[in-house]
Amino acid sequence: MNKKIQIVLIGVSLLSMIGCNIDIPDKTSSVQVSETIEESKARGVFLAEYKPNREIIKKAWAENPWVYDTLVNIRKSKGFRLYILSKDSIGLSDSWLECEQGDTSNGTISMGIEYLIFELTEEELSKDTLIYYIYGGKKRKCMGELQLIKKK
Template structure:
């Protein structure tokens, strides 16, 4: 009797693991982030690369929101996201007064927690220069203006 129970439990366990696809993560309906500018270009979602005026920022680029469909293909979504890789934990504000109050609508998120994200409008994306104010660093205060200049 014990051997039959053991066989049944083992069979049920194996069937549930195979049937539930534990080894294949479902990547659908989750907004994806390209880890590099090169990956963004390869995925066909790259929009623009930006050059920062501060050494605190390593890289900055914009891409289209995207997800995997059920077949594993990339499906572009609406909206544009700016990704900024910073050397320190920072936030961005649209105005100096928001920055001084520590009012930032974002933080380091994304791939391995190293990208700051900022949603861009069509109007912002069309501009050659984006202006934000940096909050954070070791002193947790407004550190000044950040200019992102679109590379051509």
């Protein structure tokens, strides 16, 4: 009798998993971010790498946001994004006044990694240098200028 109940329960579980598409993740539901600059280049979405002059920033690069299409091919999304991975939680502002007031862009979590994400305009992307003001670090204050320099 116990074996019959087990078989029925296993059958119902399998049918519900297949019927509800539990085993197939929807990869088109959110924009993806590359975990490394090399991955960004391999996927064909890389736009520029930036070298920060503050040690709190681990790496920063710009890429075209991307998603998987239904055939699991990479499809570029619209716009340009700057991704900044830091050693500590920080915020960035585009002016000193905003930075002092704590008016900053904060990190967002993507693929389990915490990034600061900025939408870039075509004009900003074409510049060799972007200047932002960094807020945070151990003292939680405005630390001045963060200069992001595009590597050529």
